[in-house]
Amino acid sequence: MSPLRADAQRNYDAVVSAARAAFAANGTQSSLDDIAEQAGVGNATLYRHFPTRDSLIVETLRLPLAELAAVARELGDSTDPRAALREWVVQLAAALADWNGLADAVAASLTDEGSALRLACQPLQLATFKLLTRAQDASGARRDLTAEELFDLTLAVAWRGGTSRYADLLFDTLN
Amino acid sequence: MSPLRADAQRNYDAVVSAARAAFAANGTQSSLDDIAEQAGVGNATLYRHFPTRDSLIVETLRLPLAELAAVARELGDSTDPRAALREWVVQLAAALADWNGLADAVAASLTDEGSALRLACQPLQLATFKLLTRAQDASGARRDLTAEELFDLTLAVAWRGGTSRYADLLFDTLN
DNA sequence: ACCTGAACACCGTTCAAGT
DNA sequence: ACCTGAACACCGTTCAAGT
Secondary structure (H helix, E strand, O other): OOOOOHHHHHHHHHHHHHHHHHHHHHOOOOOHHHHHHHOOOOHHHHHHHOOOHHHHHHHHOHHHHHHHHHHHHHHHOOOOHHHHHHHHHHHHHHHHOOOOOHHHHHHHHOOOOOOHHHHHHHHHHHHHHHHHHHHHHOOOOOOOOOHHHHHHHHHHHHHOOOOHHHHHHHHHOOO | OOOOOHHHHHHHHHHHHHHHHHHHHHOOOOOHHHHHHHOOOOHHHHHHHOOOHHHHHHHHOHHHHHHHHHHHHHHHOOOOHHHHHHHHHHHHHHHHOOOOOHHHHHHHHOOOOOOHHHHHHHHHHHHHHHHHHHHHHOOOOOOOOOHHHHHHHHHHHHHOOOOHHHHHHHHHOOO
16 A cells, blocks of 8 residues: 555556557457567566556556446436446446457456456446346346346447447347 | 378377367367377377368367257258247357357457358358248247347357356347 | 566477478 | 477566666
8 A cells, every 4th residue: 555666656657558558459468578568667567566467457447447337326316227227238338348358358357256357347247236126126127137147248248349239139138 | 182191180080089178178279289299299280280270170060060050950940930049049059158268269250251160150150040030030030130140149148158048038139 | 665687388380300 | 291399489477686
């Protein structure tokens, strides 16, 4: 929790910026050595700050995750729980499809107990649970579907591109 | 098309056997060097016979692909086109989920023009088209869904394990 | 404390040399 | 014709040496 030394902070930020650019351009499987080089930093410095690829992905996802959290809060107040759930699925699928390989990374993290990415996704799973339950209580979604299943299927939609077409098809499943 | 020399044929078969065992145990991303070693063959011999990983996967899939083709033929004669389509989706998803990484390999091959795996999957896509069209003509499936979309979504179901639960949920989309 | 380049083990792919 | 081990370039990860 102690603040980083100034040069360490600079390196940290440079790595995160380079990682974001590399992930956007070449997906989350981008070479970590390349990212370190783009950041103008020794490769071991990257590992010092981010011992796992997941931990680096999580840091680059900070903003999108915050945005999704805001979306979930808004939708939780909607007067149309069914429409709110639809919108959530669409936005979640789109966000998880933003970078190539991200859906794979998230899916793998779900079975990796200590993963930082898994931890970072828990708010998304919780939001899915809340919005699904609310829709079910308003008879806006079938009762035999669990939040785990819906999150998993949304992830699968993201894996195939995260288009709203597929998200809509998935949503039609909820009737 | 000329037959292989006897020792070459032996090596070929040994590689395919070792690949099948490795794919079943560790997924389709198994190390090719390991497979060659397990087969008791130099690594370059593996490459001589299978210039790409996809081509090796296709050869190991020969039997399951033939079985799926037989299933498709049977279902094409069913008197209940809607039930037949459901069964096809369930079986296709299960087959594509049989090995870890197989769904990823197939998905990647779809955008890889010269892939042997893409070619090998074309009969599956054609069967999906035929069975979907037949169900649609019998008012057993929504008309706004294309065979490409259904195949793609079935692949996504396979990616998440290929359980019949998910295949059923996907099927409920077809109403 | 933090950084660095090099080392290590691994992988996919290619090639010169063998029979 | 076919096989082989070694070579090459690459990657993730770790470590001894620096400041």
